[in-house]
Amino acid sequence: MLTGQTIIVTGASSGIGEAAARLLGREGANVVLGARRGARLEALAQEIRAAGGAAEYLAGEVADPAYAAAKAGLIGFTQVLAAEHGPENIRVNALLPGGTMTEMAGSDPGFHEIVRNMHALKRIAAPEEIARAALFLLSDQSSFVTGSAMLADGGNSILKM
Numbered sequence: 001m002l003t004g005q006t007i008i009v010t011g012a013s014s015g016i017g018e019a020a021a022r023l024l025g026r027e028g029a030n031v032v033l034g035a036r037r038g039a040r041l042e043a044l045a046q047e048i049r050a051a052g053g054a055a056e057y058l059a060g061e062v063a064d065p066a067y068a069a070a071k072a073g074l075i076g077f078t079q080v081l082a083a084e085h086g087p088e089n090i091r092v093n094a095l096l097p098g099g100t101m102t103e104m105a106g107s108d109p110g111f112h113e114i115v116r117n118m119h120a121l122k123r124i125a126a127p128e129e130i131a132r133a134a135l136f137l138l139s140d141q142s143s144f145v146t147g148s149a150m151l152a153d154g155g156n157s158i159l160k161m
Contacts, residue, residue, distance in 0.1 A: 003028035019127035025053035
């Protein structure tokens with residue numbers, strides 16, 4: 001699904017970022033991993049390669065100036081990957097949502113109760129569930145999706161109204 005695309009995944013040493021990197025690698029992407037824990041990144045890169053994917057990594061703290069300098073090398077590296085494996089055309093950051101939408105349904109309490117009962121899953125998402133949402137947005141299957149937010153929150157945002 002993502003053959004020939006190079007994708008940078010930050011936060012790739014655990015959680016959603018790790019799940020996304022693993023899934024994107026299985027889907028044929030050339031994955032460039034970024035996070036603080038180098039040993040975990042190295043192990044994940046080896047796992048992706050062992051499964052037939054292409055993966056490299058750069059460990060560091062985003063706020064550290066030395067990491068910013070190394071990132072220039074990472075960007076150069078992605079160009080090398082693109083030359084070897086196909087064009088670089090996508091970048092993705094794995095981040096946890098920082099807020100919720102509260103104006104979705106207005107102030108009708110009856111509507112809110114119906115939505116709560118129907119949609120709130122009342123559980124935390126597995127990292128793979130969020131990774132699959134990212135996969136859809138990165139794929140050609142989402143070619144007509146633009147300028148809109150996709151919430152993969154199990155109905156949590158509707159509960160916050």
